[in-house]
Amino acid sequence: MTDAVAHPTPHSGSLLRQDERTRRRNNAERRFRLYGQVAIGIAIMALVILLTSVLGNGLSAFRQTFISMPVTLDAAVLDKKGNRDPADLKKVTTIGYSKLLVNSLTQVIEEEGIVVEGLASSDIKDMISDEAAAQVRDRVLGNPDLIGQTVDLKVLANGRIDGYLKGRVSMESAERDSNVSVNQLRLTESLVERGIIGKSFNWGFLTAADASELRPEAAGLGVAILGSAYMMIVVLVLSLPIGVAASIYLEEFAPKNRWTDLIEVNISNLAAVPSIVFGILGLAIFINFAGLPQSAPIVGGLVLTLMTLPTIIITTRAAIKAVPPSIRDAALGIGASKMQTVFHHVLPLAMPGILTGAIIGLAQALGETAPLLLIGMVAFVRDFPAAPPEGLFDPAAALPVQVYNWTQRADPAFVERASGAIIVLLVFLLVMNTAAILLRRRFERRW
Amino acid sequence: MPLPATLFCGLDISMSIGLLLAIILGLAAVGYVIGIRRAKDRAGGDTRRLHSLAGYHGQSVLLFTAVPALLVVGAWLLLQPVVIEARVSGMIAESDVPQGSSLDLVMSDVRRVADGLNAIAANEQLTEDEIAAMGADLGGLRSRLGNAGVALASDVQPSVFEASRTYRQMNNTGLTALSISAILVALAGLVFSASRIQAEFRARNVSESFVKLLFIGSSFVAVLTTFGIIASLVVESVHFFQLYPIKDFLFSLTWNPQFRGGSDLGIWPLLWGTLYVSFVALLFAVPVGLLSAIYLSEYASKRVRSVVKPAIEILAGIPTIVYGLFALITVGPFLRDYFAQPLGLGTSSSSVLTAGLVMGIMLIPFVSSLSDDIINAVPQAMRDGSFGLGATHSETVRQVILPAALPGIVGAILLAASRAIGETMIVVMGAGAAAKLSLNPLEAMTTITVKIVSQLTGDTEFASPETLVAFALGMMLFIFTLGLNVIALYVVRKYREQYE
Numbered sequence: 001m002t003d004a005v006a007h008p009t010p011h012s013g014s015l016l017r018q019d020e021r022t023r024r025r026n027n028a029e030r031r032f033r034l035y036g037q038v039a040i041g042i043a044i045m046a047l048v049i050l051l052t053s054v055l056g057n058g059l060s061a062f063r064q065t066f067i068s069m070p071v072t073l074d075a076a077v078l079d080k081k082g083n084r085d086p087a088d089l090k091k092v093t094t095i096g097y098s099k100l101l102v103n104s105l106t107q108v109i110e111e112e113g114i115v116v117e118g119l120a121s122s123d124i125k126d127m128i129s130d131e132a133a134a135q136v137r138d139r140v141l142g143n144p145d146l147i148g149q150t151v152d153l154k155v156l157a158n159g160r161i162d163g164y165l166k167g168r169v170s171m172e173s174a175e176r177d178s179n180v181s182v183n184q185l186r187l188t189e190s191l192v193e194r195g196i197i198g199k200s201f202n203w204g205f206l207t208a209a210d211a212s213e214l215r216p217e218a219a220g221l222g223v224a225i226l227g228s229a230y231m232m233i234v235v236l237v238l239s240l241p242i243g244v245a246a247s248i249y250l251e252e253f254a255p256k257n258r259w260t261d262l263i264e265v266n267i268s269n270l271a272a273v274p275s276i277v278f279g280i281l282g283l284a285i286f287i288n289f290a291g292l293p294q295s296a297p298i299v300g301g302l303v304l305t306l307m308t309l310p311t312i313i314i315t316t317r318a319a320i321k322a323v324p325p326s327i328r329d330a331a332l333g334i335g336a337s338k339m340q341t342v343f344h345h346v347l348p349l350a351m352p353g354i355l356t357g358a359i360i361g362l363a364q365a366l367g368e369t370a371p372l373l374l375i376g377m378v379a380f381v382r383d384f385p386a387a388p389p390e391g392l393f394d395p396a397a398a399l400p401v402q403v404y405n406w407t408q409r410a411d412p413a414f415v416e417r418a419s420g421a422i423i424v425l426l427v428f429l430l431v432m433n434t435a436a437i438l439l440r441r442r443f444e445r446r447w
Numbered sequence: 448m449p450l451p452a453t454l455f456c457g458l459d460i461s462m463s464i465g466l467l468l469a470i471i472l473g474l475a476a477v478g479y480v481i482g483i484r485r486a487k488d489r490a491g492g493d494t495r496r497l498h499s500l501a502g503y504h505g506q507s508v509l510l511f512t513a514v515p516a517l518l519v520v521g522a523w524l525l526l527q528p529v530v531i532e533a534r535v536s537g538m539i540a541e542s543d544v545p546q547g548s549s550l551d552l553v554m555s556d557v558r559r560v561a562d563g564l565n566a567i568a569a570n571e572q573l574t575e576d577e578i579a580a581m582g583a584d585l586g587g588l589r590s591r592l593g594n595a596g597v598a599l600a601s602d603v604q605p606s607v608f609e610a611s612r613t614y615r616q617m618n619n620t621g622l623t624a625l626s627i628s629a630i631l632v633a634l635a636g637l638v639f640s641a642s643r644i645q646a647e648f649r650a651r652n653v654s655e656s657f658v659k660l661l662f663i664g665s666s667f668v669a670v671l672t673t674f675g676i677i678a679s680l681v682v683e684s685v686h687f688f689q690l691y692p693i694k695d696f697l698f699s700l701t702w703n704p705q706f707r708g709g710s711d712l713g714i715w716p717l718l719w720g721t722l723y724v725s726f727v728a729l730l731f732a733v734p735v736g737l738l739s740a741i742y743l744s745e746y747a748s749k750r751v752r753s754v755v756k757p758a759i760e761i762l763a764g765i766p767t768i769v770y771g772l773f774a775l776i777t778v779g780p781f782l783r784d785y786f787a788q789p790l791g792l793g794t795s796s797s798s799v800l801t802a803g804l805v806m807g808i809m810l811i812p813f814v815s816s817l818s819d820d821i822i823n824a825v826p827q828a829m830r831d832g833s834f835g836l837g838a839t840h841s842e843t844v845r846q847v848i849l850p851a852a853l854p855g856i857v858g859a860i861l862l863a864a865s866r867a868i869g870e871t872m873i874v875v876m877g878a879g880a881a882a883k884l885s886l887n888p889l890e891a892m893t894t895i896t897v898k899i900v901s902q903l904t905g906d907t908e909f910a911s912p913e914t915l916v917a918f919a920l921g922m923m924l925f926i927f928t929l930g931l932n933v934i935a936l937y938v939v940r941k942y943r944e945q946y947e
Contacts, residue, residue, distance in 0.1 A: 254666070
């Protein structure tokens with residue numbers, strides 16, 4: 001209208017030719033659309049960069065460098081008394097096994113006729129991971145018949161050698177690195193040519209326990225996956241019944257009064273409380289007050305339960321609300337009690353929605369890190385927890401916390417491990433979310 | 448981090464508790480069968496004479512057997528450590544606490560010695576008298592404890608040894624007493640409810656009321672959680688303010704914790720870092736989120752929408768640790784190499800901008816899906832009116848829809864801000880740990896959540912202000928986010944009512 005005042009005389013000319021003002025307005029329109037497209041482009045690009053960066057860094061963690069060679073498990077070293085007594089076998093430490101491995105590798109190098117100038121014997125020793133000796137020892141103790149035989153073994157190579165094959169370590173960086181020498185890398189090259197050193201799928205990454213700061217090549221996610229699984233069991237067992245019970249009460253039975261309002265406000269506010277505050281709650285109540293052990297999956301599970309409860313209650317209430325009132329009326333009309341109506345009709349019909357909500361809540365809990373840091377899950381844990389229920393009280397790690405743990409270590413090899421752990425985490429989340437979507441597609445009914 | 452002190456006794460508890468739970472549930476199952484049998488008996492084999500179906504009789508017996516007993520177990524486990532702690536710490540005289548130590552430290556020694564005694568007793572099959580006799584040779588005890596995996600810095604004091612023995616005995620008797628009383632409660636419930644069974648007994652009504660009570664109890668869990676959060680924050684914050692003046696906490700401009708006392712624990716540098724990072728995050732997330740919401744709801748074809756919307760929502764499902772890692776290994780080094788160092792503004796890969804940008808990405812789906820809902824809630828009549836007056840699409844959006852949706856969008860931004868303030872992992876891995884008051888976005892700064900994590904992880908001693916400050920910080924965080932949420936929800940609700 002103001003424009004009409006500003007332009008008292010309508011312009012004359014063809015309607016088919018745009019005048020200056022129309023062009024301006026159309027340009028503004030186009031620009032505005034472009035802003036929207038750019039915004040979406042930025043969002044999608046962020047997603048793509050995020051995923052490619054994690055995948056690019058982490059995929060290599062699933063392949064690991066191994067040295068394959070025949071190892072003579074010399075009875076004179078491993079079983080001096082020759083009686084295969086387990087107590088005596090245990091007296092041989094990893095140092096003894098380490099010597100065997102070094103001897104075998106030296107022999108292989110000689111047989112292949114590889115000559116690297118200035119190669120010290122300690123260089124050969126450092127080609128093999130310190131963890132390899134322990135692994136061979138465990139294998140021999142588990143199967144003493146191996147002693148005296150010559151077995152083809154695939155032993156872990158040192159983390160730096162692994163890094164060289166993956167492009168993380170180069171000749172230039174090796175010159176500055178006290179943990180690896182250029183000679184070792186030359187030796188590696190000739191061994192790779194002969195197929196003695198090579199990469200293969202790294203099962204240990206998924207099954208082994210965490211390893212110390214100096215042995216990134218041996219670090220695995222076994223304890224973390226188990227710990228996360230234990231926590232998810234606790235969360236599922238506690239939050240699903242409690243959440244469903246609370247939602248049924250609020251949706252079907254609760255009178256409209258101040259108490260109910262208080263509970264509802266409470267739940268919606270709890271959903272917005274920062275997760276780290278739940279960690280403080282866990283530390284103060286479960287660990288300091290109730291005396292539960294630190295680092296235990298039971299405490300993590302309890303904290304995550306309290307955290308996911310609001311999510312589960314909110315989705316469950318939505319699912320219950322979506323069941324049409326006519327179903328309840330019909331059940332009540334033929335004489336069912338309120339409770340029978342709920343258990344025989346409303347709940348079964350709402351079940352797909354409830355399960356979807358529960359899975360999404362679990363997925364959220366699985367990725368949660370901050371509260372677990374406060375209840376001691378950052379501790380370095382090498383021992384697998386026992387089977388539940390006792391195992392729930394054993395110290396364990398958790399997947400997301402393991403990622404955090406590895407990023408805090410100095411060796412860049414752990415960055416690869418951390419990204420690999422993220423991939424494992426994302427795969428779990430993907431599976432859970434796909435299950436939720438399928439469940440919804442398959443069973444959800446619209447009235 | 449040392450092995451947690453309560454580890455071994457936790458193991459013991461768990462083993463016998465697992466058994467106890469199995470017994471209670473077994474009794475409940477037995478009760479269920481007894482209830483059904485008895486009801487049929489009372490009806491003389493003709494179930495039509497029963498008021499309730501036989502299953503409801505069984506159900507009521509089951510509930511009366513299991514639930515009270517389980518409640519007893521839960522309450523007992525929660526209270527037992529508190530009672531025992533109070534009794535045992537009374538045994539340690541003021542004079543037994545060494546110089547420079549505190550009662551808390553002595554008590555943790557007591558717990559560890561008790562764990563060690565447990566381990567020794569389990570390994571060597573010792574009787575109580577033999578354990579009591581170990582008190583005569585305290586030097587030898589230390590080495591034996593060391594063998595059992597409990598390393599001590601010095602010889603065990605006689606009073607500590609006595610306290611540990613009492614602690615251990617009380618724990619053991621406590622557990623036995625718990626098992627006995629829980630089983631008695633279960634049996635009493637079983638007998639009581641089974642004896643009530645008559646043909647006309649209203650078992651369905653009874654068990655339904657019982658189930659309803661359980662429902663009510665479950666809905667209180669949320670209230671209890673809030674209560675627990677507030678209680679733990681307030682109690683420990685009060686502890687903190689007894690050790691450190693509240694005035695300094697709220698008004699001091701330096702944050703400099705020292706492990707030997709004399710720390711400066713002013714909240715301002717942390718608050719500044721928090722607000723700065725959140726501001727950067729919102730500066731990125733709000734335009735991107737809002738514009739993509741507008742495009743998706745006003746311009747995009749159905750096909751584009753059905754692809755792009757879920758893609759953006761994937762961002763919301765990614766755990767924050769992934770964003771943290773992204774900040775640490777990709778965004779941080781990139782900003783350092785291409786912006787901070789060439790411009791001479793900083794050399795650290797963790798910075799406000801790193802954390803802010805990554806947090807912004809995390810908030811995009813949050814802002815966009817909330818704004819999407821709000822824009823869709825604007826009535827179609829307003830759009831039609833605007834088009835009818837000859838406005839272009841963008842003019843309609845800017846001059847009609849956005850003003851109408853503004854309160855809702857403000858609410859969405861406030862919710863996003865509350866998210867940003869409470870976010871932990873991204874700032875822990877991306878923002879750095881240096882508490883600074885600076886304007887340079889390429890410098891490392893720290894936030895409230897980062898400091899909560901760093902003060903509460905690792906070796907923590909609960910009596911020092913350096914640890915307790917985390918609870919005061921947690922309280923500030925709780926108050927901030929709660930306040931923002933309450934305001935945001937109020938604004939959003941008020942706005943929704945306008946068009947309904």
